[in-house]
Amino acid sequence: MTIHSKQVIVGFFYFKRRHALCSRKVTKLITQRDVVNADTINNSATHFINKIIKLLPPYRQRNVLNTDQSGLEIEMVGNRTLSFKGEKATFGKVRSVHNTSHSYTIQFIISLIGQPIGTCYLWLKEKNGYMSDNIKKNLFQAFNVTITYSKSGKLSSSLVKYWIENVLEPTVRNEKVLLLLDSWSGQTDEQLYSKMKHLRLEIIPKKTTAMTQPLDITYNRQYKHIVRTIYDHVRLYDIDCNLSLRNNIIKLTSLCYSQICSKKFILMHRYSWFQGGYLENNPGSYQNVEEICLRFQDYACHENRCDNIPLIQCSFCEKVLCFHHFFVMYHIH
Ligand SMILES: [Zn+2]
Ligand SMILES: [Zn+2]
Structure with a gap:
C-alpha cells in the first residue's frame, strides 16, 4: 500500500491534535555513528x-x-x-x-x-x-x-x-x-x-x-x-x-x-x-519542583491584604506568595 505524503501529513496532523501536541524546533539529530557510539558510552558509564x-x-x-x-x-x-498545549508557554516577548x-x-x-x-x-x-x-x-x-x-x-x-x-x-x-x-x-x-x-x-x-x-x-x-x-x-x-x-x-x-x-x-x-x-x-517516590512549589490552588498571595497573583508556594513554610512578597521582599530561609 502506498501512502501519499499528503496523507502522512494529514495523519500526523491528527496525531498531533489527538495528543494535543504542537510543533517546535528540532535541536538534535541522531546519526548512525551516534548509535554505534551509544554502546561504548553505556559500557564506560557502567564501568565508572x-x-x-x-x-x-x-x-x-x-x-x-x-x-x-x-x-x-x-x-x-x-x-x-513537541510540547503539550497549555504547558507553560515560552513567551516571545x-x-x-x-x-x-x-x-x-x-x-x-x-x-x-x-x-x-x-x-x-x-x-x-x-x-x-x-x-x-x-x-x-x-x-x-x-x-x-x-x-x-x-x-x-x-x-x-x-x-x-x-x-x-x-x-x-x-x-x-x-x-x-x-x-x-x-x-x-x-x-x-x-x-x-x-x-x-x-x-x-x-x-x-x-x-x-x-x-x-x-x-x-x-x-x-x-x-x-x-x-x-x-x-x-x-x-x-x-x-x-x-x-x-x-x-x-x-x-x-x-x-x-x-x-x-x-x-x-x-x-x-x-x-x-x-x-x-x-x-x-530506590529511595521511594518523590515530589518535584512543579508539585511542591508550583501546583497550588490558591488565587491570591498569603501575605496580609495582598491580592496579587501568586507565583510560588515556598518549599519551607508552604506560604503561597506573589512576586512582590517572594522576590522583592526576599523570602529566604
Ligand atoms: Zn517560606
Ligand atoms: Zn503578595
Whole structure:
C-alpha cells in the first residue's frame, strides 16, 4: 500500500491534535555513528558506576559529592521538539534584544545523602572581566551565594581555584571526601585540590554525564524550572522588574537555591543518585519542583491584604506568595 505524503501529513496532523501536541524546533539529530557510539558510552558509564560503588564504603554519604556547572540564559526561551498545549508557554516577548545573548553560570554541589551543600557558586559575565569597587560594594548580599566574575562568564582554572578555596574547602574541611566531576579539563587538574589531603577526585567519563552525573539527572533541570517560571511570570504579568540586572541575578539565584535546599526535596535529590546507579535501593517516590512549589490552588498571595497573583508556594513554610512578597521582599530561609 502506498501512502501519499499528503496523507502522512494529514495523519500526523491528527496525531498531533489527538495528543494535543504542537510543533517546535528540532535541536538534535541522531546519526548512525551516534548509535554505534551509544554502546561504548553505556559500557564506560557502567564501568565508572561499578568503580564508584566499590569505593563508597569508607565514606560517609554526606561526603560523597557531585559538582557541576550549569549555564543560564538571562532571557530563557525553551527549545523543545513537541510540547503539550497549555504547558507553560515560552513567551516571545523579551525585555531587551541585547540581553538575550547574556548568560551566567552557576555551580552546585549535591551529596549522596540527598542534600545540596555549601554555597551556590555564581559567576557573572562582566565587560572586560572587571568589576569596579563601587559595584562590588553595592552587590546584593546573599549568605548562600558566592560570587565571582569573568569576561566570558564561562569557567576557567582561576575560577575553579576560587571555588575550591571559597566554597569547597570551607564546606568539607578536613573530612574524607569523594568528589565526582565531569571531564571538563579546567576542573580536573588534581594540583588544584592539592591542599585537600583527604579528597579523592573521580572523573565522570566523557559523554556519560546524562546517565551518571546526579546533578544532570534531575537537579539542574528542576532548578531551572523555578528560574524559568519566575521569568515567565514577570513577562506574562508585565511586572516592572529587570531580572537581567546584576543584583537581581544574585537575588534570584539566592532565592531559587534556597527553595531547592528544602528537606522536601531530599528524596528527589537522592533519587538521582539511585537512577545513576550509585544506590541499590530506590529511595521511594518523590515530589518535584512543579508539585511542591508550583501546583497550588490558591488565587491570591498569603501575605496580609495582598491580592496579587501568586507565583510560588515556598518549599519551607508552604506560604503561597506573589512576586512582590517572594522576590522583592526576599523570602529566604
Ligand atoms: Zn517560606
Ligand atoms: Zn503578595
